[in-house]
Amino acid sequence: MFTFQFSNQYLLTIVGSFCLLVGQAMAQAPQDKKDLNISAKDKEIVLQELKQSMSKKYVFPDVADQVNTMLEQRQKNGEYDKFTSAREFAKTLTTHLQQQTKDKHLNVFFEANEIPPVDANGEPSPEEKKRLDAEERQFMQAVNYGVERVERLGGNVGYFDLRGFGPTEIVGHAISAAMTLLNASDALIIDLRKNGGGSPQTVALIASHFTDPEVHLNDIYNRAENKTTQIWSTPYTAGPRYDKNKEVYILTSQRTFSAAEDLSYTLQSLKRSITVGEVTGGGAHPVDGQRLHPHFMASIPFGRSINPITKTNWEGVGVKPDILSNANDALGVAHRKALEHLLAKEKHPGKKADIQRALDRLLKETQSGTK
Template sequence: MHTFNTSPLHFLKPLSVAISGLFFISANALAQMPNTKKDLNISAKDKQIVIQELQQSMSKKYVFPEVADKVNVMLNQRQKNGEYDQITSAREFAKTLTEHLQLQTKDKHLNIHVELNEIPVGNANGEPSPEEKIRLDAEERQFMQAVNYGVEKIERLGGNVGYFELRGFGTTEIVGHAISAAMTLLHASDALIIDLRKNGGGSPQTVALIASYFTDPEVHLNDIYNRAENKTTQIWSTPYTAGPRYDKHKQVYILTSQRTFSAAEDLTYTLQSLKRSITVGEVTGGGAHPVDGQRLHPHFMASIPFGRSINPITKTNWEGTGVKPDILTNANDALGIAHRKALENLLTKEKHPGKKADIQRSLDKLMNEKSASVK
């Protein structure tokens, strides 16, 4: 089962929830996690174990083997220089390793995490026991319910423009019903704004589910190449959706910020490549590598990028560069700009006098509010 760990800034939960499969995580968001006094002491022996396991995992799994080799040389050199000798805090050690890894690779998905509770040992494939899977699934379901399955807000803006703020892409089996309910409510809107400015990522299958509402059935959306298995998995839009697909003639806007990351970038990049959406906001975080959770030690876990996304249209992805908006603007201004653009477009197409007048009133109100805020 594919699980995820979205940006901890919004979806805080124990790391153990993520160890059963794939997950996406933002290092920038990790840096913004609330401070905690709880920590563990780490011995020189344990530090050596963590580094050795990390090096083996990098050699075996990391998406670019030549980069993994350079990382391992770097870690050996830093050890030789004694750079980790004085560290006794587990959290400080994990933070330092993460900084060194990302400095070498520029890969924001490559992280080391500390878990205060002991991380269970998986089977030969690194997967949890059946009992542990049941516990993790229950924990994730409880967590996702607490955050309304990632659906932060659904609203009807002036001029019948729909607004959908999504904070994360949970496991499809858990959040699918909430996504379908949201899309059913938004179906009658004449244009739609999807707000991903505070979305740190999640499940690629849920990305495909949402993208399916804006594409025809069985459209090739993405490929994910797995380096260890030397296998490419294709991701397609679903043959059917639980609710009606969104009218392909209606405009869709996606709002982004520098905090938009991973699976949130996937949806943005995919719909932009298909020319199905207009992106408004800031260049996104730049994380396109799917990640596998790897146990290094009873209290240390690594997120190791094991593959890369390959868009079937561009033949590349957004790793390191981010998704570049069609309309580049400050994230705080993105909603107002997208709403205005949507209203202006609707105004040129609407024939019904009553609806046209309503759109014009909404546009006038929006422009007056903007003028008032400038003064």
């Protein structure tokens, strides 16, 4: 499970065992702007619960200590006394947390509707889980399971615009259908420029189409449990795997975040893709939801990704493209590179002529500013 940024965000965060915060990319539902007055007592409760959650869960204990010291000092200085808006209080806490840690996954959220209580294990009631699951499935269907566009570009280059990594059990069929349609392309472009992240399991599902079965993709270390979970490519995919001799391009922007960075970083590390675009947002910490108060939730990064090849991750630095480009130009750049590669190796006169026509057309469009 994971979160999308829409008005019921806290609900999905509650049940997320691997919550990865998705940014604006798939936020197609309007934001709830309701607000409530917050008392000094409620602010104290929020701050106390936040500090306890940081101590128990945050991936780096020393950083958690620094955050708690910072919060205590700001409290002592009276910096939070002026806030009567619950929404503004949450926004300010998020700003202070991220200024201290540089961790974009660390957030505090306000919700005008009361957040249902959870049990001792942090789980909602069975009835609430059922309602949340139905709501999430409805939302995922409304955004076409994250699949924005599947297209065949000139020169038989496939194009896959993916806006989020939904829970595998919900979006898997749509991902498999898209990859089956794209399998006959001679090169593939995966567009993650407007993708804010999602489920690491869905990252593994997609990556599996470009690797052999059972390839070690990533590790996620859980600080509270002191346990590392390995993530491997799947032994089976519903559709055919993509030919390993065909080039794969991944488009990125500064908005590319979290699980979208995971796919980019993983395939780049395996030398299975060519990344084109901008350096990504830099969020590699999976998060868990923590109810702080009937109207406040926090997303607490509880672990870190560890790539089995690089032994590190993209936290704070982002994924660095193989070909740097303005995000707006990345599709044209990748398409041109793919066509040039295909042109150089194609032997069939008819196909070679078709690729040349596609390349000439692309260059003309680029020069005229229409691409």
